[in-house]
Amino acid sequence: MVEVTEKNELEDVIAQCDSEGRVLILQFSAPWCKLCQPMHEFLIGISEQVKGRLRKVNTPDAEELVSEYEITKLPVVIVFANGRIARRVDGYKLEEVEKGITTADWEVKGVQGTEDF
Numbered sequence: 001m002v003e004v005t006e007k008n009e010l011e012d013v014i015a016q017c018d019s020e021g022r023v024l025i026l027q028f029s030a031p032w033c034k035l036c037q038p039m040h041e042f043l044i045g046i047s048e049q050v051k052g053r054l055r056k057v058n059t060p061d062a063e064e065l066v067s068e069y070e071i072t073k074l075p076v077v078i079v080f081a082n083g084r085i086a087r088r089v090d091g092y093k094l095e096e097v098e099k100g101i102t103t104a105d106w107e108v109k110g111v112q113g114t115e116d117f
Contacts, residue, residue, distance in 0.1 A: 001040070001054070001056050002054075002055055003055070003057065003058055003061075004055045004056070004062070005057070005058070005062045005065070006062070006064070007064055007068065010026070010055075010057075010065060013053065013055055015083065016053075017052075017080065018082060018083040021108055021109070022108065023052040023053070023079055023086070023101060023104045023105050023108055024052065024079070025043055025046075025047050025052050025054045026055050026057060026077065026078045026079070026080065027039065027040060027043055027075060027076070027077050028056075028057045028071050028075065028076040028077075029057070029058065029074055030059045030060055031058070033074040033075060035075055035092040036074055038092075039092060039094075039097075042098075043077065046097075046098055047101075050101060050102065052101065052105065072090075073091065075091070075092060076088070076090050076091075077089045077100070079100050079104045081104035081105070081107045081108045082107065082108060086100065086104035086107060087103065087104055
């Protein structure tokens with residue numbers, strides 16, 4: 001698993017995913033978070049389905065990113081599409097996360113009608 005700890009690292013990954021036409025799935029987690037590991041396992045599977053990139057932010061090591069994205073509870077999943085935030089899900093909400101990732105993937109691929117999903 002590739003971890004991101006610095007803002008410039010995240011900006012590089014966002015730009016790379018944008019140029020490759022992929023979604024970026026960013027998971028904020030911490031070692032003490034009991035729901036973060038099952039969320040991570042779920043994200044691995046769905047990121048492979050949509051051929052997206054999955055990156056993890058270990059919150060104790062990334063104070064700047066935690067502050068910038070206003071992380072106040074865990075887990076948090078932020079999905080980027082076309083270089084911008086497409087969806088954010090706070091908490092262990094697998095169905096909402098899957099829907100957000102799928103919709104963002106369709107957006108990246110130019111599928112019409114995704115706003116109704």
